[in-house]
Amino acid sequence: MALDRITGEHSVAFVRSEQLFDWARRNSLWYLAFGIACCAIEGLMSASGPRFDFDRMGVFFRASPRQADVMIVAGTVNHKMAETVLRLYEQMPEPKWVVAMGACASTGGPFRSYPNVVLGVDKIVPVDVYIPGCPPRPESVQYGFIQLQEKIKRQAEERNAARRDRDR
Amino acid sequence: MSELHDTSYEPGLLAEGTFDPGERPAGIKRIPRGVEHLATEHLVVNVGPQHPSTHGVLRLVLELDGETIVNAEIVIGYLHRGIEKLGEHRRYHQLGTLMDRGDYMSGIHGELAAAMAVEQLMETEVPAKAQWLRTLMSEINRIASHMVWFGTFGLDCGAMGQFLYAMRDREALIDVLEAVTGQRMMFNYVRPGGVLADLTPEMESAIRTFLRTIDGYLDEHDALLGGNEILQMRVKGIGTLDRETAVAFGLTGANLRGSGVGYDVRRDRPYAAYPELEFDVPVGSTGDAWDRYTVRMGEMRQAVRMIRQCIDGIPEGDIMAKVPKVLRPPAGESYACVESSRGELGVHLVSDGSDMPYRFRYRPPSLYSLQALEEILPGRMFADAIMLIGSIDIVLGEIDR
Amino acid sequence: MLPDATAIDKALAAIGSAEVATTTLGLEVRVEADELVAALEALKSGEHDFPMLVDLFGIDTGEAVDIVYHVRSLSRDEDVYVKCALSYEGELTSVWNLYPAALLPERETAELFGLTLAGHPNPKRLLTTDGIEPLLLKSVPIRTVEEVRDR
Numbered sequence: 001m002a003l004d005r006i007t008g009e010h011s012v013a014f015v016r017s018e019q020l021f022d023w024a025r026r027n028s029l030w031y032l033a034f035g036i037a038c039c040a041i042e043g044l045m046s047a048s049g050p051r052f053d054f055d056r057m058g059v060f061f062r063a064s065p066r067q068a069d070v071m072i073v074a075g076t077v078n079h080k081m082a083e084t085v086l087r088l089y090e091q092m093p094e095p096k097w098v099v100a101m102g103a104c105a106s107t108g109g110p111f112r113s114y115p116n117v118v119l120g121v122d123k124i125v126p127v128d129v130y131i132p133g134c135p136p137r138p139e140s141v142q143y144g145f146i147q148l149q150e151k152i153k154r155q156a157e158e159r160n161a162a163r164r165d166r167d168r
Numbered sequence: 169m170s171e172l173h174d175t176s177y178e179p180g181l182l183a184e185g186t187f188d189p190g191e192r193p194a195g196i197k198r199i200p201r202g203v204e205h206l207a208t209e210h211l212v213v214n215v216g217p218q219h220p221s222t223h224g225v226l227r228l229v230l231e232l233d234g235e236t237i238v239n240a241e242i243v244i245g246y247l248h249r250g251i252e253k254l255g256e257h258r259r260y261h262q263l264g265t266l267m268d269r270g271d272y273m274s275g276i277h278g279e280l281a282a283a284m285a286v287e288q289l290m291e292t293e294v295p296a297k298a299q300w301l302r303t304l305m306s307e308i309n310r311i312a313s314h315m316v317w318f319g320t321f322g323l324d325c326g327a328m329g330q331f332l333y334a335m336r337d338r339e340a341l342i343d344v345l346e347a348v349t350g351q352r353m354m355f356n357y358v359r360p361g362g363v364l365a366d367l368t369p370e371m372e373s374a375i376r377t378f379l380r381t382i383d384g385y386l387d388e389h390d391a392l393l394g395g396n397e398i399l400q401m402r403v404k405g406i407g408t409l410d411r412e413t414a415v416a417f418g419l420t421g422a423n424l425r426g427s428g429v430g431y432d433v434r435r436d437r438p439y440a441a442y443p444e445l446e447f448d449v450p451v452g453s454t455g456d457a458w459d460r461y462t463v464r465m466g467e468m469r470q471a472v473r474m475i476r477q478c479i480d481g482i483p484e485g486d487i488m489a490k491v492p493k494v495l496r497p498p499a500g501e502s503y504a505c506v507e508s509s510r511g512e513l514g515v516h517l518v519s520d521g522s523d524m525p526y527r528f529r530y531r532p533p534s535l536y537s538l539q540a541l542e543e544i545l546p547g548r549m550f551a552d553a554i555m556l557i558g559s560i561d562i563v564l565g566e567i568d569r
Numbered sequence: 570m571l572p573d574a575t576a577i578d579k580a581l582a583a584i585g586s587a588e589v590a591t592t593t594l595g596l597e598v599r600v601e602a603d604e605l606v607a608a609l610e611a612l613k614s615g616e617h618d619f620p621m622l623v624d625l626f627g628i629d630t631g632e633a634v635d636i637v638y639h640v641r642s643l644s645r646d647e648d649v650y651v652k653c654a655l656s657y658e659g660e661l662t663s664v665w666n667l668y669p670a671a672l673l674p675e676r677e678t679a680e681l682f683g684l685t686l687a688g689h690p691n692p693k694r695l696l697t698t699d700g701i702e703p704l705l706l707k708s709v710p711i712r713t714v715e716e717v718r719d720r
Binding site: 107119120 | 697720
């Protein structure tokens, strides 16, 4: 509808299909319902609750990794869990992003000195956005998602610019 | 399998002697005698650790015959992060931060247990006002925790709407907790010797505002989920834990009281300001999932009753006893338990006289509740498994520690 | 809360190694490992019914692993702590047929203290994966600051 305001009603817009998909991807980031620890209460449950309501931004949970775009790693990853995290990441279709939520997923957090804990989920899967906090407030998670949207936008622009240079 | 696909019919396989199919009528190519050799195979289904209804990273391995569960095994350890080991490398007043992350739904109760265990060793006298504030915060936290249980229990049974209502009320409670303690989840509010902060008049009025609406909300919740006939049919008479089983598995809290054993740490081993409060302990009769539901709903109402008494009855005085900056309790052992939202949460401390505990043991109520699941699952349908996980209300943070 | 020490002493008369003492913790009974099951049986059955196992855990004392059985009588609301010392890499005898509540805590204790589990119906590892040391032993260190910093 925003497009209507710019181009007038009943207008037709021409875009590259790739640009359209990038726009759609950015605004429908479905995350995998995969809570590990305390952060899950803030980042997944409060987030889908009525006050924070991430659905407004098109961020909604999916129960299956095969339908998800984003994996929020919400909690401490230990050696037993690491295998599952990697497997879930591999099951997600491309393009996919990972958000490391909280201190534990970023570096190991308060449990970093325990030998069974993995020092940050970036040892297992590539991470796009780190959200600090123990646990981060839902607002922080929301800001993290905005940063992820910005990143996707930037990546798309860079790709298009590279193509323009090549075509020239 | 080969028997199922065997298409050669031998007359001898028919019920011997009782029925002779004889000649086929003209135009009929087969004898309509049904499918023979209908054998079922047991199927092993893995649920979790990533599953939207296992409340975290619980993994269940279920052996199914059709849709009926024959055998179940619990696999845990996906969140084992060494709370007990790290407790041996933390100072005594830092234990609260670890306890918060154990049972992360009811942090105040964990902190309270750790603080009480330290106080028991130090023989510290806690000021009366601090005791009342501890009680008040415990009960607010209990409702907040039960709200999450209420919301997710509905989700597990296939209802969605009440989750949104429960989260709405939880946010109101979390606002109060945040105003007092400064954090939404990891409060670190209860310290050995007292509490961190006092109530300001604004916080008190925020609690009173909440108290004005909560009764109506609780009735609404109960009508929305418990008043629903579909839910009642799904939970009544299912997952029955009788008295003996419940005691044998070491169940505590609402799960034990649902089975008809009226044991409540708040009443039977009073701590904080509970001896001065009036409250009832809701007790179930048969121990099925419905009893556990009604006991928890009753507990929320009792918690509201206690919050009312607390907010009116807080005495004047200090909120912190005189305790040294570095706590060095004398050598010895202590065990302190509180009634958390999930049952008896205990902390067993072994001190050797230094500034760090020699051994720090967290008695997780959920671990003991979880064991009963292996007992009640066989014989039930697969969909009941999800509902029963919800009905015993577990938190994986304290199961794996 | 605190049971009568003489009554517990009398109930455990048949257990030769049982020593009853009242400490800061409460009533502690120390028994030898080979008489542990008999001691718990004597406490559970009979007039001193202690039907509930509240907790089961280990303590690494430096010389041995102390296993603590915290049992409770619900009718009288009394607690007894039964302790028995096991040597390192010793054998933990399961008491699951007396107290089914011991099923998971026993597996956890055996794993985190490096003990073998005898008489348990499912003596698998519970919390960690293969190859991880018994983490609750005092001889197993936690990560140093340097290790964490240079992650």
